[in-house]
Amino acid sequence: xxxxxxxxxxxxxxxxxxxxxxxxxxxxxxxxxxxxxxxxxxxxxxxxxxxxxxxxxxxxxxxxxxxxxxxxxxxxxxxxxxxxxxxxxxxxxxxxxxxxxxxxxxxxxxxxxxxxxxxxxxxxxxxxxxxxxxxxxxxxxxxxxxxxxxxxxxxxxxxxxxxxxxxxxxxxxxxxxxxxxxxxxxxxxxxxxxxxxxxxxxxxxxxxxxxxxxxxxxxxxxxxxxxxxxxxxxxxxxxxxxxxxxxxxxxxxxxxxxxxxxxxxxxxxxxxxxxxxxxxxxxxxxxxxxxxxxxxxxxxxxxxxxxxx
Numbered sequence: 001x002x003x004x005x006x007x008x009x010x011x012x013x014x015x016x017x018x019x020x021x022x023x024x025x026x027x028x029x030x031x032x033x034x035x036x037x038x039x040x041x042x043x044x045x046x047x048x049x050x051x052x053x054x055x056x057x058x059x060x061x062x063x064x065x066x067x068x069x070x071x072x073x074x075x076x077x078x079x080x081x082x083x084x085x086x087x088x089x090x091x092x093x094x095x096x097x098x099x100x101x102x103x104x105x106x107x108x109x110x111x112x113x114x115x116x117x118x119x120x121x122x123x124x125x126x127x128x129x130x131x132x133x134x135x136x137x138x139x140x141x142x143x144x145x146x147x148x149x150x151x152x153x154x155x156x157x158x159x160x161x162x163x164x165x166x167x168x169x170x171x172x173x174x175x176x177x178x179x180x181x182x183x184x185x186x187x188x189x190x191x192x193x194x195x196x197x198x199x200x201x202x203x204x205x206x207x208x209x210x211x212x213x214x215x216x217x218x219x220x221x222x223x224x225x226x227x228x229x230x231x232x233x234x235x236x237x238x239x240x241x242x243x244x245x246x247x248x249x250x251x252x253x254x255x256x257x258x259x260x261x262x263x264x265x266x267x268x269x270x271x272x273x274x275x276x277x278x279x280x281x282x283x284x285x286x287x288x289x290x291x292x293x294x295x296x297x298x299x300x301x302x303x304x305x306x307x308x309x
Contacts, residue, residue, distance in 0.1 A: 038066055041074075
């Protein structure tokens with residue numbers, strides 16, 4: 001009963017004959033990957049469903065699989081009679097209509113932070129001092145109530161220095177990013193749009209020049225950021241930068257792909273989460289407790305020495 005239910009989830013009712021062990025493996029795979037066996041969803045004459053024909057044997061062993069969410073985009077699937085791909089096998093064709101949509105890259109929401117790094121610039125630092133004095137009522141000495149003073153400092157920083165957008169690209173190392181690079185890239189994008197609308201040689205040349213300029217600005221920004229990092233390695237701020245870079249490198253080196261298919265000892269595809277976890281447990285128990293060749297030879301040598309004595 002369970003085998004029948006699993007088959008109906010990923011198959012139609014127009015298959016050929018009964019399902020054997022290999023056919024059940026295809027069903028398990030389709031179930032695990034949330035796919036559908038397209039051949040079985042269209043009612044055709046048997047001649048247009050049989051993919052393998054040899055002597056008196058007629059069966060269906062070649063399949064087209066697709067995501068179940070895309071089944072509505074498939075209009076037909078059948079066997080082309082008379083066309084053979086290999087001996088005894090016949091070609092299976094599928095007609096589908098795919099809408100190619102440009103998807104926006106997802107961005108991660110993060111906390112908006114004050115751009116304190118702008119205090120490195122003398123003009124920003126001086127403006128921040130003046131605004132802070134005005135907010136504190138012209139006092140030179142800070143009040144005793146530190147919580148109120150800290151909130152005034154934070155609020156002044158947000159007004160004078162600005163805050164981050166709260167978004168960051170997932171796969172970009174932009175810790176060296178500065179306003180010069182941002183302005184150059186914005187001009188390059190505008191030049192690209194201009195060239196797309198009017199493909200003249202003048203617009204193309206302008207776009208190419210801005211491309212080269214952006215590369216130079218990025219190279220300068222990176223070099224400047226690394227130079228500043230090297231000069232403050234011995235400070236507490238430099239340690240934080242090193243930890244940030246190490247975490248970024250660690251995230252980039254991780255395999256983000258998820259394993260969705262695993263087989264048991266007999267080669268059958270496991271579909272339930274419990275069976276997958278149980279198989280991983282068995283695999284690691286065998287891996288950690290298995291003796292290597294050196295240990296086996298050593299143990300055999302000890303046994304031989306005992307027998308000779």
